[in-house]
Amino acid sequence: MKEPEEPGTPEQDDSDPPGAEPPSRRGRPPEPIGDGVGAAHRTWLEPVRSRLVASGLTLDELVGLSGYSKTRLSELLRGKGYYPGWEITYSVVKALDLPPWPLRRLWTAAAREAAKNQGWIENRIQAVQPLGPEQPPVAHLAFTQALRDPYNAYARAFLQADGRAQRAVRETFDILWLTWDEALASADVQRHAWQMLRSRVMARALQRDGHPDLRQAAFYTVAQAGIADIAARKAHIDTMADFFDAVARLPQDQMDVIVLSHLCGIQPAAVPGIVGLSPAMTHTLDHHARGALNDLYLRTDTRE
Numbered sequence: 001m002k003e004p005e006e007p008g009t010p011e012q013d014d015s016d017p018p019g020a021e022p023p024s025r026r027g028r029p030p031e032p033i034g035d036g037v038g039a040a041h042r043t044w045l046e047p048v049r050s051r052l053v054a055s056g057l058t059l060d061e062l063v064g065l066s067g068y069s070k071t072r073l074s075e076l077l078r079g080k081g082y083y084p085g086w087e088i089t090y091s092v093v094k095a096l097d098l099p100p101w102p103l104r105r106l107w108t109a110a111a112r113e114a115a116k117n118q119g120w121i122e123n124r125i126q127a128v129q130p131l132g133p134e135q136p137p138v139a140h141l142a143f144t145q146a147l148r149d150p151y152n153a154y155a156r157a158f159l160q161a162d163g164r165a166q167r168a169v170r171e172t173f174d175i176l177w178l179t180w181d182e183a184l185a186s187a188d189v190q191r192h193a194w195q196m197l198r199s200r201v202m203a204r205a206l207q208r209d210g211h212p213d214l215r216q217a218a219f220y221t222v223a224q225a226g227i228a229d230i231a232a233r234k235a236h237i238d239t240m241a242d243f244f245d246a247v248a249r250l251p252q253d254q255m256d257v258i259v260l261s262h263l264c265g266i267q268p269a270a271v272p273g274i275v276g277l278s279p280a281m282t283h284t285l286d287h288h289a290r291g292a293l294n295d296l297y298l299r300t301d302t303r304e
Contacts, residue, residue, distance in 0.1 A: 037079035102174035191276025
């Protein structure tokens with residue numbers, strides 16, 4: 001039997017002291033993602049896990065909201081076992097109030113990465129009620145409309161094929177929509193999104209000695225297309241390939257500015273708003289990059 005409190009004794013404060021870690025029962029992070037989980041699978045799984053932690057829901061509460069067992073949800077959150085169907089994935093998406101359209105596209109891309117055929121994907125999608133109209137946040141929609149073309153141009157410079165470049169950009173915009181609150185909370189949305197795009201492009205780009213391989217761009221210069229002599233054209237391509245290799249070895253921000261301004265043909269005044277840096281910083285990056293490249297390549301045939 002509990003003894004009565006002494007008169008005048010203040011009640012004990014059971015709340016957490018300032019700065020204390022929240023109890024483990026509230027939003028405890030799931031166990032780590034398995035080592036064998038593919039890159040595309042991680043692309044949607046990591047934001048889902050982050051949203052679960054931020055929501056404060058326990059796994060037991062997620063069971064009640066989703067209708068799936070704790071074992072199956074635990075496997076989904078860890079990427080363990082077979083690639084999850086859209087049915088169970090959507091149940092978690094709905095429980096966490098995540099936007100379903102970008103997540104379904106990311107889920108589909110990861111299903112292909114997991115060697116699931118188109119029939120399997122379509123059957124899993126059809127097992128779930130059709131999604132409502134796609135309604136991204138107005139600010140996100142305006143952002144994608146303004147930056148789609150320069151993003152595609154940048155991705156194409158490294159990935160060459162239009163289809164591969166467009167997939168990288170669509171994936172970037174879907175991740176951005178999925179994590180839009182995080183983007184808005186960042187110091188600069190443009191910078192946050194640019195770094196996200198760059199990571200998606202570099203994950204797909206061919207690598208050479210630890211750097212992206214830009215040498216294929218040498219085959220698409222204006223000058224080489226106008227050289228009739230085969231030997232002269234080959235010499236020009238070899239020179240330009242070395243030059244583009246040097247561009248790829250610049251520090252990342254310098255490389256980005258050079259690629260956008262001089263390979264993608266984007267006006268210098270527009271570059272700061274694309275990469276999320278001030279005009280002064282962008283000018284400085286361009287100046288240093290040009291200086292480094294001029295020290296290596298003083299030939300007039302590389303100045304195009």
